Amino acid sequence: MGTRITNNMISRSVLADLNDIATRQAATRRQMSSGKAITRPSDDPYAAGRALALRNELGGIQQHSRNVQEAQGWMTITDTALGHIGDMAQRTRELVVQGATDTLPQTSRDAIASEIDQLIAGMKQEANATYDGRYVLAGSRTNVPPYDSKVLPVGSPPNDTYGGDAVKQQREIGPGVRIEVNTTGDRVLGGTPGNPGMLDVMRNIAAHLRSGDTASLGTQDLKDLTGRIESLLGVRAEVGAGINRLETAAARLAETEESATSLLSDTEDADMAKTLIDYSTQQAVYQSALNAGSRIVQASLLDFLR
Amino acid sequence: MSISTFMGIQTSLRGLLAQQRALDVTNHNVANANTEGYTRQEALLGTTSPLAIPAGALNGNGSLLGTGVDVMSYQRVRDQFLDLQYRGQNMSLGEKSARSNSLQQVELALAEPGTNGVSAALERFWGAFGDLSNAPENPAARQAVIDKARALADNINQLQTGLSTAVAEAGAELTALTASGGDIHRMAADLAGTMKAIRDAELTGAQPNDLYDRRDLLLDKLSEMGQVSVTASPGGGTDVALGGVTIVDSDDTTGVPSVPAGAFPLTFTTSPGGRLGALADLASPAGPLVAYQQSLDRVAQMLAGTAATTGATTVNDIYARDNPGVPFFTYTAGPAGTPVLALNTAINTTTLSAGAGGPGANQTALDIAALRGGAVDKEYAQLVTTIGNAVADARRQETTAQVLTDNLKDRRESISGVSLDEEMTNLMRFQRAYQASARAMSTTDEMLDILINRTGRVGL
Numbered sequence A: 001m002g003t004r005i006t007n008n009m010i011s012r013s014v015l016a017d018l019n020d021i022a023t024r025q026a027a028t029r030r031q032m033s034s035g036k037a038i039t040r041p042s043d044d045p046y047a048a049g050r051a052l053a054l055r056n057e058l059g060g061i062q063q064h065s066r067n068v069q070e071a072q073g074w075m076t077i078t079d080t081a082l083g084h085i086g087d088m089a090q091r092t093r094e095l096v097v098q099g100a101t102d103t104l105p106q107t108s109r110d111a112i113a114s115e116i117d118q119l120i121a122g123m124k125q126e127a128n129a130t131y132d133g134r135y136v137l138a139g140s141r142t143n144v145p146p147y148d149s150k151v152l153p154v155g156s157p158p159n160d161t162y163g164g165d166a167v168k169q170q171r172e173i174g175p176g177v178r179i180e181v182n183t184t185g186d187r188v189l190g191g192t193p194g195n196p197g198m199l200d201v202m203r204n205i206a207a208h209l210r211s212g213d214t215a216s217l218g219t220q221d222l223k224d225l226t227g228r229i230e231s232l233l234g235v236r237a238e239v240g241a242g243i244n245r246l247e248t249a250a251a252r253l254a255e256t257e258e259s260a261t262s263l264l265s266d267t268e269d270a271d272m273a274k275t276l277i278d279y280s281t282q283q284a285v286y287q288s289a290l291n292a293g294s295r296i297v298q299a300s301l302l303d304f305l306r
Numbered sequence B: 001m002s003i004s005t006f007m008g009i010q011t012s013l014r015g016l017l018a019q020q021r022a023l024d025v026t027n028h029n030v031a032n033a034n035t036e037g038y039t040r041q042e043a044l045l046g047t048t049s050p051l052a053i054p055a056g057a058l059n060g061n062g063s064l065l066g067t068g069v070d071v072m073s074y075q076r077v078r079d080q081f082l083d084l085q086y087r088g089q090n091m092s093l094g095e096k097s098a099r100s101n102s103l104q105q106v107e108l109a110l111a112e113p114g115t116n117g118v119s120a121a122l123e124r125f126w127g128a129f130g131d132l133s134n135a136p137e138n139p140a141a142r143q144a145v146i147d148k149a150r151a152l153a154d155n156i157n158q159l160q161t162g163l164s165t166a167v168a169e170a171g172a173e174l175t176a177l178t179a180s181g182g183d184i185h186r187m188a189a190d191l192a193g194t195m196k197a198i199r200d201a202e203l204t205g206a207q208p209n210d211l212y213d214r215r216d217l218l219l220d221k222l223s224e225m226g227q228v229s230v231t232a233s234p235g236g237g238t239d240v241a242l243g244g245v246t247i248v249d250s251d252d253t254t255g256v257p258s259v260p261a262g263a264f265p266l267t268f269t270t271s272p273g274g275r276l277g278a279l280a281d282l283a284s285p286a287g288p289l290v291a292y293q294q295s296l297d298r299v300a301q302m303l304a305g306t307a308a309t310t311g312a313t314t315v316n317d318i319y320a321r322d323n324p325g326v327p328f329f330t331y332t333a334g335p336a337g338t339p340v341l342a343l344n345t346a347i348n349t350t351t352l353s354a355g356a357g358g359p360g361a362n363q364t365a366l367d368i369a370a371l372r373g374g375a376v377d378k379e380y381a382q383l384v385t386t387i388g389n390a391v392a393d394a395r396r397q398e399t400t401a402q403v404l405t406d407n408l409k410d411r412r413e414s415i416s417g418v419s420l421d422e423e424m425t426n427l428m429r430f431q432r433a434y435q436a437s438a439r440a441m442s443t444t445d446e447m448l449d450i451l452i453n454r455t456g457r458v459g460l
Helices: A007-034 A045-099 A106-127 A185-189 A198-211 A214-268 A272-298 B007-031 B080-110 B118-134 B139-178 B183-203 B209-225 B274-283 B288-304 B315-322 B363-369 B375-416 B420-454
Strands: A170-174 A177-180 B041-047 B051-054 B062-065 B069-076 B228-232 B238-242 B245-250 B329-333 B339-343
Touching: A007 A272, A007 B375, A045 A106, A045 A170, A045 A185, A045 A198, A045 A214, A045 B118, A045 B375, A106 A185, A106 A198, A170 A214, A170 B118, A170 B363, A177 A214, A185 A198, A185 A214, A198 A214, B007 B041, B007 B069, B007 B420, B069 B209, B080 B139, B080 B209, B080 B274, B080 B288, B080 B375, B118 B139, B118 B363, B118 B375, B139 B183, B139 B274, B139 B288, B139 B339, B183 B209, B183 B238, B183 B245, B209 B228, B209 B238, B209 B274, B274 B288, B288 B315, B288 B329, B288 B339, B288 B375, B315 B363
Parallel strands: none
Antiparallel strands: A170 A177, B041 B069, B051 B062, B228 B238, B238 B245, B329 B339
C-alpha cells in the first residue's frame, strides 16, 4: 500500500506552503518599504557587521569634512589678518626709509611717528581677528582679544602685552591626521616677556623718529624691521601651506565619502529592481497557491456521493 | 450431523451485526477526523467457527460449513516506532523554537542596523565631540556633547535591561513549567490518571483505544518539553521519565501508576533537552544571553572604565588627563543591582572641559573624537554580529526541526490519520454488505415461507 494522504495532511501542507510563501513575501515587503536589504542583523550577520563599520567610517569621514571646513575658515581668517599686518609692515618700512632721511624736518618725523602709532594699533586690530566670535591668534584664550588696540598718548608706557597663550589648536582632518590651525599672535607681533617682536621694533622706530635718531633708523631699525617682515612671511607661508593641505584633504574626503557611501549602499540597500521582481513572483506564487488550495481542500468524495 | 433449517438466518444476522459495527467504527472515525491525537480505528472482521458437516446435500464425508462473520477486535492503526521518532524530533523542535524566540526578542531590542541602536548613538556621541573640538567654546556644541552622552548611556542601559529581561523571562518560564502545580505537573497527573484508567480497562479485558490515544497525545506534548523515556516497570506497568526524572511511576508490585511525591518542582542533574533545556541554557550564567550582557558590559567599560581593565584607552581616561579625578561617565550599580552607565552629574555645559588651557583648548575633545571606530565600536559591532549569527542559526535550526517534525507528523498521519475519502468508501462498502446480508436473510425467509406455508397443502 502506498502512502495514504489524509484530508488533514492536505490541509496542513497547503497551509504550511501558504505560510511559507507569506513569510517570504513579508521579508520582501520589508525590504521594499525600508529600502534596505538588511533590516535585522540575522538577515545577513556578516553584512550587518560590515554595515555598522561602514556607517561609522562614513560618519568619521563626514566629521573630518566638517573639521576641514572649520579649519579652512579659521586659517583663511588668519591668512587675511597676517596679510594685512604684512601690508602695514611694508608701509612702516617705507616710512622708516623716509624718516631716516637727514634732510627731513623734525615735524615731518613726528607726523611719521604718529602714523607709526596708528599702524601699531592697526596691526593689533588685525591680530584681534575673529572667526565665529573667536580670536584666532590668541592660542586657547579665544574669548579675550590678544592685544589692546587703543592708541595711547605719546610718552605712555606701551600697551603691547600679548593676552593670549601658546596653546596649539589642532583639527583632525583624517584618521590620526591632525593639523595645527592656529598661529599665536606673539609669533608675529611679540608682546611676551623676552620675546621682542614686531611691536617692539615699531615702538623703537616711533621713539627714534621722535628723537630724530636717523642713524638708528637707517641701520638697526631697518634691519630689525626687515627681519620681522621676513619672519612674518615665514609664518604666512606656513599658514598658506596649511590651507593648501586642507584643500587637498577636502578633495580626498569628498572622494572617500563617495566611495564609502556607495559601498554602504551596496552592503545594506535593497536592489529595488530585483526586490520588485521577487515580490511580483511571490505574489503570483501566493495567488496560485491560494487558488490551488481552495480547489484541493474543497474536493472530496462527498461531493460526488448522493 | 444435520444442519438447522434456520442457520441461514443466523449467518445473515451475524453479517448484519458485524457490518453495523464496522459502520459504527467508520462513523467514529469520521466524527474524530479533526480530533488531535486521534488514531483511526478498524473493525477487524473474521469468520466465525465453522460447523463440521458431512459433505453432500444429504450425506457424505466431513466438511466445514461457514457460519458467518464477527468482529474480532477494534484495532488502532498506529506505528509505535514512528511515535518514538516523532517525540525525539519534537523535543528538538521545542528546544530550537524556544531558543529562536528568545534570541529574536533580543535581536529586536538591538534595533540594529538603524538610527535607534547603540551604534547610531555612539556615532552621534563621537560626532558631538568632533564638533566640540572645532568649537570648544560654542554653547550649542557643548550642549550637544552633554545630550549625546546622555542618549548613549540611555541606549546602552536600555539594551542591557532588554538582555536582563530576556534572561529573567527564560528563568521565569522555566520555573513556571517545572513548578509544583505547573504545566508539566498537570500533564504528568493527567498522564498518570489516563494510564490508570487504561490499566483498569485492560484488567477487564477491554481495549480502550481512545484512552491509548489520550496517553500518546500527552506523551507527544511532554516530548516538546524535554527528553521523554517510557520504560517497563516490574509490576507490569510503565514508568515515564522527563529529562531523566521519573514523573509517572508505576508501583513495582501492584503496577498502579501515579506521580511520585516530591518529583515537583522538577530539578534536573543534566540538561533535560527540549524547551526546558533551551530555557535553562538561556537563563544560565554560562548561556548565550549572559555572554551578550558581558559583551555589552565591556562596551560600557570601554567608555567609563580605565585602560588598565579594558586594554584600550577609554573616554574616562582621556577626560581625566586634563581633569584629574573627574570621570566623564559613571558606571555604578543601579537600583536593580546591575551597573548603570550615566554622564557624570557634575558635568554640564559650564563645567564640560574640551582641553587644558583657555576656552579654545580642544585636546580632550579631539582625542575623544578620535576614539571613533576604535575598541568600543568594534566590541559593539562584534556583539551585533554575534547576536545576528546566533539568531540566523537558531532560525535555520528551528526551520529544519519544523520540517522534520512535520514530515514525521505526515508519516504518522499517513498511517493513523482519518481519510474522509476512505471512510466514505468504507461507509458504502459496509452499507452494501449490510444490505446484502439483509437480502440474504429475506431470501432465506422466502425459502422458509415456501417450506412452511406452501408445502403439505396438496388438495387444500
